[in-house]
Amino acid sequence: MSTATDSGQRTRTLTYAQAGALALQHSMQARPEIVALGEDLGRGGVFGQYRASDGRCLVELFGPQRIIDTPISEATIMGAGVGMALAGLHPVVEMRVADFALCAIDELVNQAAKNRFMFGGQGRVPLVARLPIGIWTASAAQHSQSLEAWFAHVPGLVVVAPATAQDNYSLLQAALASGDPVVYMEHKELWGMTGEVDSSASVALGPCRVAFDDSPSGHDLTLVSWSRQVHICVEAARSLAAQGVRVQVLDLRTLWPWDREAVLASSQASGRLLVVHEAVQAAGFGAEIAATVAEHTRARVARLGAPRIPVGYAPTLEAQSRISADQVVQAAQALLAR
Known part of the structure; x- marks a missing residue:
């Protein structure tokens, strides 16, 4: 479905998966050096992220030389992508799940991330690795991990985690415009989420997005998150707002580089920061944000993440790894009481 905006630009209502496919389609049409490789791409991808909004698979638009189905060997797929990038192509490497x-x-980590530095910039690896993260309902411990902190820790990698259909379009285009290797982490349970996507809107890698702010007069609390957990934080912020608590929710969007200035400014102004993520809390990226804010402001800080357990298959066990809006509200209330 297409609609016209007030400015005359056209937007589309797309799913998160369709938005990513459209970004790749537009980039491939503009730049012949972009190719995609991975398992199941010929049938549109496991989640439909290589299928256009009109239902056609991208291989029908670009052919099997640019949308490349591969054997089941992740090391081979990534290795081929690194080689392609060093040879002048710009590959999108699909890993199916992180x-x-x-x-x-x-x-x-040892080849794509380090090549530019080890060889004095003579070679670069402009590669986008799509690594879907997060809990995938009833998929258990080996299909439900959020490993973004691992990759944010590695020098040389850019790490992106879009939360909306619009950002999945704009940030994927920005990732494809980067000359560095980008770990692009879409959430497994956001693929079907719909939203308005303006294909003329551009976003730089780095700046965060204000996802919720209903108080122009100031805030009592800053909530920082990314990916699917942003939506949980917005739900919690609405509940807190009904209790008279003024909350600003920041969607980080990129974990490296991350928007230190915006987070520090909001935390300094509100005096309290709560970082929320779906990943295991121990050594999660929330610790980096909380420590940075504690080092540079007088704000009180807290973290909320999953317990250090594998994600269970049974619904009751899986629920133990999920961070709910009620848990965010409770953590916020505890922080406000300090």
Whole structure:
């Protein structure tokens, strides 16, 4: 469905998956050096992220030389992508889920991330690795991990985690315009979420997005999150607002580089920061944000993440790893009481 905006620009109501496919389609049409490779791409991808909004698979638009189906070998797929990038192409390397990318960790962390630095910039690896993160309902411990902190820790990698259909379009285009290797982490349970997507809107890698702010007069609390958990934080912020608590929710969007200035400014102004993520709390990226704010402001800080347990298959066990809006509200109330 298409609609016209007030400015005359056209927007589309797309799913998160369709927005990513459209961004790749537009980029591939503009730049012949962009190719995509991975398992199941010919049938549109496991989640439909290589299927256009009109239902056609991208391989029908670009052919099997640019939308490349591969054998089931993540190390081979990533290694081929690194080689393609060094040879002048700009590959999109599909890992299906971030959990599977661990089979390609050497190629990504030791080769893609370090080549530019080890060889004095003579070679660069402009590669986008799509590593879907997060809990995937009833998929258990090996298909439900949020490993963004691992990759944010590695020098040389850019790490992106879009939360909306619009950002999945704009940030994927920005990732494809980057000359560095980008770990692009879409959430497994956001693929079907719909939203208005303006294909003329551009976003730089780095700046965060204000996801909720209903108080122009100031805030009592800053909430920082990314990916699917942003929506949970917005739900919690609405509940807190009904209790008279003024909350600003910042969607980080990129974990490296992350928007230190915006987070520090909001935390300094509100005096309290709560970082929320779906990943395990122990050594999660929230610790980096909380420590930075504690070092540079007088704000009181707290973190909320999953317990350090594998995600269970049974619904009751899986629920133990999920961070709910009620838990965010409770953590916020505890922080406000300090």
